[in-house]
Amino acid sequence: MIQQKKINVERILRVNRVGAWRIEIEDGKAPRFYADAVMDELLGIQGEISPEERFTFHRARVHPDDMQLFLEYSDKLSETKSEIVYRYIHPTFGEMFVRCSGIRDRSVVDGISIMGIHQDISETVRLEKEKEAERRLAELNNTLRKEKIEQEDYYRELLEMQSCGVLAYTIPGHKIIHMNAQALRMYGVENIEEAQSKLGTMLKKVIYPDVDVIEKLKRLHKVDDMVDYECIIGKGEPNECHALATTKVIRVPSGERAVITTFLDVSEMIVLKNALQKAEEGNRAKSSFLFAMSHDLRTPMNAIIGYAELMERHWGDNELTTNYLHKLKGASQFLLALIGNVLEIARIESGKETLNEAPWNLKKINDTLEIVLDREILNKQLHVARNIEIQHADVYCDSLKIQEIIMNLVSNAIKYTPDGGKIDVDIEEMEAVGEDSIILRICVSDTGIGISQKYIPHIFEAFTREKNSSESGIMGTGLGLRIVKSFVDLMDGSVIIQSEPGKGSSFIVEIPCRIVSEEERIDQAEQRLPENPLKYKRILLVEDNELNVEIARTILQDAKAEVEVAADGAIAVAMVQKASAGYYDVVLMDIQMPKMNGYQATKAIRKLSDERAQVPIIAMTANAFEEDRQAAFAAGMDDYLAKPIEIDKLLRKIVKVLEKK
Known part of the structure; x- marks a missing residue:
């Protein structure tokens, strides 16, 4: 029975691959390793072997990487129960994992005995x-699935965030695989479902500036290739956009062929390109203008300087110097008109030009014609026919702009009509839609050099002339008709041109005007200035330019005024403060001056505590625009006069404010 139990235990140990061992260590002797049959099998020992040899055999086959751990374990066994898992190199089966546990046998007193x-x-x-590998594999697969989903979401979001549109669909099935937000916007659809239902229509509406692109795209149905091209999506529709596109054939995971197209919306670039092209054209035109202006400005300047020198040389010859003086004045007036036109264009281009409508008598147009038609007509022996038929003379209009329109049209006719030619000026009233309005029709015709049909579409462009001054022999800037067109447009009017080269031109302008009612009618006839209108009047002239001082003082003194001068605004304020109330009858105030400008000086005077604050102040400045006039009134000035000084206008302004006083 005992023998049978022993056999069963041995079988169980062998099945579970458990072997028993004992090691004995005595001083002066080699360690001895005792083992049962199962242990020897586990160690790979075959046949008889001594305990000393078994110890050496075992130690030699402990895995080198685990040897340090095994020695630490062995040392512990002499003191306490311990356990280790280490790798053992079996002579036949190779690397094995071994669980080894042992305890010291305290019954042995001669040396150390450990069993385990x-x-x-x-x-x-x-x-x-x-199992760990399966667990890790499952975790890895799960991680990969999550990463795949995250990656798909990432790339989907990335495609949505792109500034370019992306459209992908299968061929030949035409099933949309992907269409990002930009592509939906470009094609003018809300979602992929709508895009799928309209895909055929959408693709047909794409326009290709390069007609060869269509054939290249058709080839993609048979050949895997890539095409770069330009296209216009939704031509003429609210979603119209210009795009640079690339279309490529790819294979999707299902094995189907698909077309993927990326669109870069370059609509803004096209707009900028067109704007740049227009700017470049404008710059070329301005360069041409500046080139022409250089010539046209020098011409009157040369005349002014030349006639001034001739007057100096022939000062004793009264008749000759008077002739030079008239010519010098004519050149000066031309130069002033030239500069005025340039400034007017600057206002028009900046959008600052406005209407200043007030009651005016249209019959005064005749006075304008007298000024324009005076000298040049006589010099060129032109035949001029004037016809003015106006029934409702008093109307609301911007009289200065109407006069400037007429002056520019008539001046052009005079300029481009050869000696002995004919000019017709017809100004008439036409019936308007409303009872309280008329249409002012201005027609200026000439037998001049005419305009080619090719140039007529460009005739109202700024800085342009069909022929420059050097080519035509006629001075001009090409600004007059641009001013005419701008003023006519501002007044909701129209202008028509009829011309034939070599035969002449006709310019027809129609402007709506509101009739002044009987209740509103005013007498616009200007009274004559009395002789010596400023006699016994003391005027403070505030001006920093000595030349302007000399001219203004002479004009005022010729009108019998007493004149005192202040070189800047600060001096003017001090002089008014020092003077008694009523000492100065009027102040003529320049605007741009050192130390204190005219606006600041006016405000300072208006803050005085007594009657001196009420002294009339007239702005007299080279700042000649409407906003400058408004600024003068805002500062507290009573009236405004633009330089260069015209004697009659200056005297009338002074008389006007003195009458109010």
Whole structure:
């Protein structure tokens, strides 16, 4: 029975691959390793072997990487129970995983005796490794699935965020695989479902500036290739956009062929390109203008300087110097008109030009014609026919702009009509839609050089002339008709041109005007200035330019005024403060001056505590625009006069404010 139990225990140990061992260590002797049959099998020992040889055999096959750990374990066994798992190199089966546990036998007093068990756990480790590998594989697969989803979401979001549109669909099935937000916007659809239902129509509406692109795109149905091109999506529709596109054939995971197209919306670039092209054209035109202006400005300047020198040389010859003086004045007036036109264009281009409508008598147009038609007509022996038929003379209009329109049209006719030619000026009233309005029709015709049909579309462009001054022999800037067109447009009117080269031109302008009612009618006839209108009047002239001082003082003194001068605004304020109330009858105030400008000086005077604050102040400045006039009134000035000084206008302004006083 005992023998049978022993056999069963041995069988169980062998099945579980557990062997028993004992090691004995005595001083002066080699360590001895005793083992049962199962232990020797586990160690790979075959046949008889001594305990000393078994100890050496075992130690030699402990895995080198685990040797340090095993020696630490062995040292512990002499003191306490301990356990280790280490790798053992079996002579036949190779690397094994061993669980080894042992304890000191305290019954042995001669030396050290340790006993324990040795179990092969390689299969357990293998199974655990497989389970761990399966667990890790499952985790890896799960991670990969999550990463794939995240990656798909990432690329989907990335495509949505792109500034370019992306459209992908299968061929030949035409099933949309992807269409990002930009592509939906470009094609003018809300979602992919709508895009799918309209795909055929959408693709047909794409326009290709390069007609060869269509054939290249058709080839993609048969050949895997890539095409770069330009296209216009939704031509003429609210979603119209210009795009640079690339279309490529790819294979999707299902194996189907698909077309993927990326669109870069360059609509703004096209707009900028067109704007740049227009700007470049404008710059070329301005360069041409400046080139022409250089010539046209020098011409009157040369005349002014030349006639001034001739007057100096022939000062004693009264008749000759008077002739030079008239010519010098004519050149000066031309130069002033030239500069005025340039400034007017600057206002028009900046959008600052406005209407200043007030009651005016249209019959005064005749006075304008007298000024324009005076000298040049006589010099060129032109035949001029004037016809003015106006029934409702008093109307609301911007009289200065109407006069400037007429002056520019008539001046052009005079300029481009050869000596002995004919000019017709017809100004008439036409019936308007409303009862309280008329249409002012201005027609200026000439027998001049005419305008080619090719140039007529460009005739109202700024800085342009069909022929420059050098080519035509006629001075001008090409600004007059641009001013005419701008003023006519501002007044909701129209202008028509009829011309034939070599035969002449006709300019027809029609402007709506509101009739002044009987209740509103005013007498616009200007009274004559009395002789010596400023006699006994004391005027403070505030001006920093000595030349302007000399001219203004002479004009005022010729009108019998007493004149005192202040070189800047600060001096003017001090002089008014020092003077008694009523000492100065009027102040003529320049605007741009050192130390204190005219606006600041006016405000300072208006803050005085007594009657001196009420002294009339007239702005007299080279700042000649409407906003400058408004600024003068805002500062507290009573009236405004633009330089260069015209004697009659200056005297009338002064008389006007004195009458109000």
